[in-house]
Amino acid sequence: MNIVTKQDVFSKENQDKIPRSKKKLPMRSRTSSRPEQTNSSTNNTTQPQPATNQPSSTTSNQKQSSSSEERLTVYHAGLPKHNSDRPQSRPFGRSNSFSRSNRPQSSEVRSNQTPFVKREIVPSRPLTTGEKKLRIIPIGGLEEIGKNMTIFEFGQDIFIVDMGLMFPDSDMFGIDYVIPDVTYLEDKKDRIRGIIITHGHLDHTGAIPYLIEKIGYPPIYGTKVTLGLVKQRLEEFSLVGKNRLIEIDPVEDSIKLGVFTVNFFKLNHSIPGAVGLEIETPVGRLVYATDWKFDYTPADGQPADFGKIAGIGSKGVKLFFSDSTNVERRGHAISEQRVGETINEIVSEARGRIIIAMFSTLIGRIQQVFNSAHKNGRKVAVVGMSMQKAVEMAISIKAITVPENTLIEIRQARNLPDNRVLILSTGSQGEDRAALKRMAHGDDRNVNIHKGDTVVISASPIPGNEKSVNDVMDEIYRAGGRVVYNRDMDVHTSGHAHQEDLKLMLALIKPEYFMPLHGERHKLMLHARLAQSIGVDPNKCIVGADGQVIEITADGHVQTTREKVPCGYVMVDGLGVGDVGNIVLRDRQAMATDGIFIAIVTIDRSTGRILTSPDIISRGFIYMRENETLVSEARQLIRDLFIQNYRRSRDDVGEIRNQIRDGLTKFLKEKTEREPMIIRNVYINKPSGLFRSCSQLAGFSLIYRWIRCKSSLSRIM
Numbered sequence: 001m002n003i004v005t006k007q008d009v010f011s012k013e014n015q016d017k018i019p020r021s022k023k024k025l026p027m028r029s030r031t032s033s034r035p036e037q038t039n040s041s042t043n044n045t046t047q048p049q050p051a052t053n054q055p056s057s058t059t060s061n062q063k064q065s066s067s068s069e070e071r072l073t074v075y076h077a078g079l080p081k082h083n084s085d086r087p088q089s090r091p092f093g094r095s096n097s098f099s100r101s102n103r104p105q106s107s108e109v110r111s112n113q114t115p116f117v118k119r120e121i122v123p124s125r126p127l128t129t130g131e132k133k134l135r136i137i138p139i140g141g142l143e144e145i146g147k148n149m150t151i152f153e154f155g156q157d158i159f160i161v162d163m164g165l166m167f168p169d170s171d172m173f174g175i176d177y178v179i180p181d182v183t184y185l186e187d188k189k190d191r192i193r194g195i196i197i198t199h200g201h202l203d204h205t206g207a208i209p210y211l212i213e214k215i216g217y218p219p220i221y222g223t224k225v226t227l228g229l230v231k232q233r234l235e236e237f238s239l240v241g242k243n244r245l246i247e248i249d250p251v252e253d254s255i256k257l258g259v260f261t262v263n264f265f266k267l268n269h270s271i272p273g274a275v276g277l278e279i280e281t282p283v284g285r286l287v288y289a290t291d292w293k294f295d296y297t298p299a300d301g302q303p304a305d306f307g308k309i310a311g312i313g314s315k316g317v318k319l320f321f322s323d324s325t326n327v328e329r330r331g332h333a334i335s336e337q338r339v340g341e342t343i344n345e346i347v348s349e350a351r352g353r354i355i356i357a358m359f360s361t362l363i364g365r366i367q368q369v370f371n372s373a374h375k376n377g378r379k380v381a382v383v384g385m386s387m388q389k390a391v392e393m394a395i396s397i398k399a400i401t402v403p404e405n406t407l408i409e410i411r412q413a414r415n416l417p418d419n420r421v422l423i424l425s426t427g428s429q430g431e432d433r434a435a436l437k438r439m440a441h442g443d444d445r446n447v448n449i450h451k452g453d454t455v456v457i458s459a460s461p462i463p464g465n466e467k468s469v470n471d472v473m474d475e476i477y478r479a480g481g482r483v484v485y486n487r488d489m490d491v492h493t494s495g496h497a498h499q500e501d502l503k504l505m506l507a508l509i510k511p512e513y514f515m516p517l518h519g520e521r522h523k524l525m526l527h528a529r530l531a532q533s534i535g536v537d538p539n540k541c542i543v544g545a546d547g548q549v550i551e552i553t554a555d556g557h558v559q560t561t562r563e564k565v566p567c568g569y570v571m572v573d574g575l576g577v578g579d580v581g582n583i584v585l586r587d588r589q590a591m592a593t594d595g596i597f598i599a600i601v602t603i604d605r606s607t608g609r610i611l612t613s614p615d616i617i618s619r620g621f622i623y624m625r626e627n628e629t630l631v632s633e634a635r636q637l638i639r640d641l642f643i644q645n646y647r648r649s650r651d652d653v654g655e656i657r658n659q660i661r662d663g664l665t666k667f668l669k670e671k672t673e674r675e676p677m678i679i680r681n682v683y684i685n686k687p688s689g690l691f692r693s694c695s696q697l698a699g700f701s702l703i704y705r706w707i708r709c710k711s712s713l714s715r716i717m
Helices: 012-017 057-066 224-236 306-315 336-349 363-375 385-396 435-441 466-478 499-509 521-533 582-594 628-646 653-672 689-716
Strands: 134-140 149-154 157-161 177-179 192-196 220-222 245-247 254-257 260-266 275-281 284-289 317-323 354-357 379-382 421-425 454-457 482-484 511-517 548-552 558-564 570-573 596-604 615-619 677-685
Touching: 149 275, 157 260, 192 254, 220 224, 224 245, 224 385, 260 306, 284 306, 306 317, 306 499, 317 499, 336 354, 336 363, 336 454, 354 435, 363 379, 363 385, 363 421, 379 385, 385 421, 421 435, 435 466, 454 466, 466 482, 499 511, 499 521, 511 521, 596 628, 596 653, 615 628, 628 653, 653 677
Parallel strands: 157 192, 192 220, 220 245, 284 317, 317 511, 354 421, 354 454, 379 421, 454 482, 596 677
Antiparallel strands: 134 149, 134 548, 149 157, 177 570, 254 260, 260 275, 275 284, 548 558, 596 615
């Protein structure tokens, strides 16, 4: 991974003086001391220093795109084995400057172990007179949940917000993930100034390992926790050394990405480190807030920065983008602190083991679990690979603090009394391979649920997972356990704003134009109506769609265009990325719905007859032993179709196959009212062995006789 300790900030005046081709990004050696900041009558910024083994951000994309031999060409989704012996040292230090208020610069040099680039400023390019429009292109996240990604483009400068994945629909058989289509960006690699990640959830970060190579490895910006999760994901794909991860502080940092200046403000979500964006552009100020809520008593004790949000609104906001996930829910979401209090009540009252299942990204809630366990004299064992890795990462970056002698290995928990054990687990959605389901079914090698256990499911089922969650709950009760979930007590809260929070945010931002994000079509429409109810002009509420280009002109007019960029589904299936398309999905759907019917015909080339009775194989269509009449009729139909078509299509085996397929499709539809996938194979038998030798001898004999006859005739003549 490329590491620098500090980037010099060019003043706007100096940037205009530097030719485009010479705007190199200077940086210092990690081992050199930082010079004192000096004042000058002409320049108040830090003087540029020679670069050391680090290309400028302006040219790094070009160099990386030319080094294709160093990039991975095959993606994989295998997770590395959890290593409990991994050092838990802090992997990166504090940030000291982007564009900041005038403060004394620290002379401290960060540790060589720092894996995150801390500062990145991409110089602006002088604008030409023809560049008057800002283009905003949502590639994902509209009319759907997941796959969040938005492009901001002005002239030669592009930056991206989020790069997430989406979990497949129930009819996407065999698909692991769906990721955005970045075709629009592939020929614009050298114009991409960076990727800003708003928070660490997979629907905003999960596609990075699959797509980062295609767009030239631009720098990735995020908060400490967000980058910790991104780095963890990149490690799974052996991509850490190819990316620049740049930590931002939402309180103090401001970054410049070409003509864009991006400031940050803190928001609350179900994961620490969530931020909103204030984007200053040549055509107006934008505010981007996805996946947020207002929590006055969050688990980490850091509520949203209301003062900064109100200050942004007072400066005037051209266009505001906001989360629509919970627009249908009235009131406010309950506080994360209330969830922690409920968990503590359960832990203090339980007499047996406590097993708490939740998403591994709920870092704040994990901290509350550790606090409650310590308060009630319990040890905490962590099961499930994603939970183990999340806890390890959070400890390493000091996002959580584990009380001394509280965290133990699961093997140690077996030797303790049940009333001194708390198990933190994955599997809140009833996933097949997750720890909770293994424990409920008695399949886990370390711990299984037994009588007296209290299982807390600290999550709400994602739509489509309700049956899986109910099945796991049934198994827990069969094993003698007790289940506590969100319908019983406040053991979970949403990370998304309800109606009153959405209204408050709109009142603080006071946008001229409003565009709802992050939701299905009906939620986007409801959010637009909610904005209108507190005074936003109905004609200035934009309900967009993925791929649709929104433009802001030089005079400040926001409009949707007829232009659409590619934004289809790119499907990840095992090792394959994008090699499964709609045709393959239709085939899988057909097989899953009506099954497969296979017909195999072998033909004797010399006689043109079927050698044996056609072979019939059925999978997922009919049980052949109970449908012998249907199978017999199908065999006879195949014979008849072959006889009818072989003479006129003797040299076109493909045509014979098609005729058999069409005939079988019609026949099976009439008999069963179903249309299975028809696979028909026609094999032409070629003579072999002794039969082939005899045929060759017969041919040679005829040729020999013809030659002798010709020679006899010539002698006579």
